[in-house]
Amino acid sequence: MSIQLAIATSAAYPTIHPDDAHLAASLAALDIELQVCVWNDPGVDWARHDAVLVRTIWDYFEHYDAFLAWLDRLERAGVPVINPVALMRWNSDKRYLAQLESLGVPTIPTRLAARDALAAALAAFRGEDVVVKPCVSGGAWRTVRGTAGDAAFERAVSELPAGDYLLQPFVQAIVDDGEWSLLFFGGEFSHAIVKRPAAGDYRVQEQYGGRNDAVEPDAATLAAARHALATCKALGLGDASYARVDGVVVDGRFLLMELELIEPSLFLADRPDAAERCARVIAARLEALRAANAPRMPESA
Incomplete structure (x- = not known):
């Protein structure tokens, strides 16, 4: 029997986003049945699904109380969520940056x-x-x-x-050199991009004219991103199937800007290999969840 997976989206993005298209196709090829559901649609019966994969819920922070209540409902219903609910709750408030900094993760002073x-x-x-x-x-x-x-x-x-x-102090390196995004699936590094703002702006998001360039991180940058993820994992909030580590390099040192564990763009449109890696990690997590929830046969006398 195939696994029933709900892909959580938002009203503004009610279908599979183009960046996730190959990921969705790869999941379907692994015998995972997908249904796209808007996260705050009251008509969705989330308990009908074996799990929920959170993707383009890009308005959750505008409806934050409702978002937290939605996570609570999923938890009460026993519906597994990728990434885990506890991890998403923690990651939804940027106060986590102060906690990571106190644990030895270099961040932009905040x-x-x-x-x-x-x-x-x-x-x-x-x-x-x-x-x-x-x-x-x-x-x-x-x-x-x-x-x-x-x-x-x-x-x-x-x-x-x-x-x-x-x-926070504004970091000029964002304009001069760009903002790094390093993608990890199942804790393993996949690929990286550098996001650069449009001329005259400082915001790197595409809606403000920012552009993305594929890059290979040097050893120090990759090690710093891994350290941030390892520090997060040590908090015991659950394992991240997908993670994006955003930061900027200042004087040769990678400073964490964001740890994206809820609904990050994964920059998969030009990386079918990465989309397939991500799909395999998610499929493995779903199989592990199915095995953990399967009824056990009674031991023979």
Whole structure:
């Protein structure tokens, strides 16, 4: 009997995204029956599926309470999720960066502040180029960059909605050299890209004109990404079938920017080999889940 796998998407991306097309085809070829489901569609019966693969739920941070409630429902129903629910909960709030830094993972220096405390926090950075972003966000959502002390920038910060924010120095290397994304499937390195912003911008996302270039990481960059993942794994939140480690190299040192374990773009469109590796890892995880949940035969007397 084939495995019934729900692929969780969002209303804005209700079908298989082109970047995931070969991944979906590879899963189907492994006798996994796929059904695309919008994550916050109340009509979906998630318990009908053997597992859920989270993909393009690219609006979860805009509906964060509903997202956490959805994870709770999946957990209560006993529906396995790839990646695990506990891992996704942890990864959904960027406070995890402070935890990883405390455990020895080099990151971009980060200060946490509630919206009402941002003005006081920015005073310590007067004259510096800084970035303010929500602790729960994605795709540069509600992200503001400017010079601390500049009236227009501080007005923009004051207009941010209530919530908790990260305050970071802007890293010029993102513009000069790009932002690294290293992809791992089942803990093994697969491939890497460097994301570069459009001229005059600092945001590397494609919707802002950013572009992606395939690259091979040097030994130090790859080791740093592996260290970040190993530190995360040691927290005991479950194994990641897929992971994307985002960072920037400053003075020869890789600094973690994000550990993407929920719904990252995996940059598979031009890498069918990587899509097939990812599919094999997911299939193996599904078989392990099936074996763990199979009824055991009684021992003979």
